[in-house]
Amino acid sequence: MTDENNVDARHAMKMAKKKAARDKIMAAKEGEKGLILVHTGAGKGKSSSGFGMILRCIAHEMPCAVVQFIKGAWDTGERRLIEANFSDLCQFHAMGEGFTWETQDRARDIAAAEKGWAKAKELILDPEIRFVLLDEINIALRYDYLNIEEVVRFLREEKPPMTHVCLTGRNAKEELIEIADLVTEMTLIKHPFRSGIKAQIGVEF
Template sequence: MKTRDRRQGVVLVHTGEGKGKSSSAFGMVFRAAGWDMKVCVIQFIKGQWQTGEQKAAQRFDNIEWHAMGDGFTWDTKNPEQDIKTSREIWEFSKQKILSEEFDLVLLDEINYCCGYGWISGEEIAEFIQNDKPSWLHLIMTGRNAAPEVIDVAHTVTEMTPIKHAFQAGIKAEQGVEF
């Protein structure tokens, strides 16, 4: 593994309407963990429901996992609480990044928070440019990535749906969707 002083931290954004944003990021989480990198996963929306990725991560001693948030938000009854929770998770995320304890940090579904206007893209981009350790890899997922975040990222991938099982009446399946 490259030492931190020889590593260029890469900022990645996975966005778009299609499936696979978080799944791709989790693949990178396990890849980094396999190289003995210290990894931190912070989920902004998921809340407390268990996923296969989280269960798998428990088998690694170098992955720290934080499923936070109040759950799915598209039918929220309390937007003020969603804003408060998102802001708290963002502050927590910044502290984890600044701790210099981790080699890779995943901010899963943070882009949704920008899309809803709960955290500004400008604020995130400014933090990345000015405060993120230069050697730290950072992945941000979710629809509606802010233009400012896209501008500061090194790699941006937009997932585009062509066909989805849900359109054929197939509900979320364990092992595929969660």
């Protein structure tokens, strides 16, 4: 047997052991539940990942919804695509008025956040909707435009057991992280903005 054949044989044995171990783990995973997912961190990709899951829901014909808490004034590619092609499966509610430094009006920002949260609760409680993306809600929580205790209490006590809710935005509150089933932190390593390059269509929005 050649050295190359030996390498192939060892690789096949290693992968067979991995598969057996993986199959054993998967055999013990039978539970299903509606998940609370948090995407946070300074790196890019939090909203993009959330919209990726929205597209999965659409592909599976699962009714879903989006509530945007900050980027409501933006003309984003995701919003164009969903409203133009998938409005029968995905409700899209742009409730924000831009980033907080653009409005410079705390009372107005609080009012917009509270309106967005009221819509979010309505959508989460809708028995037809299986997945709700709360885009950039963590920013509203960070600035205390929404009460974190109320958000956590609602998600813990009133969210239907099979409804998934994804909350995005940097600086997620510890109380939210504690109750979440999945938390992903996007780490910033390099970003073109630091090199003087503005947000690019198709990448940022």
